[in-house]
Amino acid sequence: MGYDEQVNEHRLPPIYRCRICGAYVEEKTHCGYGCTLVLDGVRRLRLSKLLAALLRHIPHEVGLLIDNEGWASIKELVNAVRTKWRNKSLYSWLREEHVITVALLDRKGRFEVKDGKIRARYGHSIRVLIPLPEDKEVRVLYHGTSTRSLRRILREGIKPMRRLMVHLTLDESDALENAKRKSSDIAIITIDAERLRLMGHKVYRAGRKVYVTDYVPPSCIVEVREMRLNSN
Ligand SMILES: [Zn+2]
Structure with missing residues (x-):
């Protein structure tokens, strides 16, 4: 119940990779050429919800290790999901690039990626200590x-x-x-x-x-x- 933040959406825009500059984008063309599809909108939304659930609430469901600052190895996460998720066919396509692009292009900045690791930036129910910048401006x-x-x-x-x-x-x-x-x-x-x-x-x-x-x-x-x- 209530773990994901996108219940009202059915899909997100697909993610493409520019064949010229290598950037991950939501546009079909970049640098004047057609891009390669990385992730369609349905899979993107499904993966985004799964990442939020695993990194905030249920890493134990797939035996994923999360350190005390919330980081998980992207490689381990992909392996864990592909081998241990209850419906294996649902994520048989999953690669590290998919996890990285979903994190990088997230509209609310839910995720952070660094040195082959990923974490949710907020919303945890599992105990983690993530240093956040204090805000003194917003009224x-x-x-x-x-x-x-x-x-x-x-x-x-x-x-x-x-x-x-x-x-x-x-x-x-x-x-x-x-x-x-x-x-x-x-x-x-x-x-x-x-x-x-x-x-x-x-x-x-x-x-x-x-x-x-x-x-x-x-x-x-x-x-x-x-x-x-x-x-x-
Ligand atoms: Zn480009």
Whole structure:
């Protein structure tokens, strides 16, 4: 439940490799020539979800070793998925290049790749220590949730629950997307990030538009918008 962040999408744009400069791109042509297909949109989305699940939550499912800063060997990851994933045919095509390109082109900056290793930059439920840059600029952040959780949040604040940190977004639309995954009765919470800092809760930048903190007290919530989405 709820491990992936792309439930509302069915596919992502395919990934191509330029035959001239070698860059990984989402365009069919580059440097004036047609590119080679690396990963189609359906496989890209499936792999992206799998990487997020393995690196954040369930490395043990395939016996993948993750160090205390969240890194896993890409080679070991590919081997583990191809030999130990419950439906082997699902990933028989997997190569290291696929993992690398999915990480490099991720729109939210979920992954980091270095020296043959990969890690999720945020969203872990397994215990890892990833040093994130502290942010002192952003003023307003958002959090999307279900109206069911709202009453508790207004009383007790926003807690990390199953994750290690509270996840906040820079854009209201991303908070909306997050909330949609939880419920069709949703609430978008606006948070005063400056007040959060003044109360001693540091704000860290985790992804391109994702920020994390340890806890959001009720007094830092400045607005709540509830909405009911059509469920069809
Ligand atoms: Zn090129």
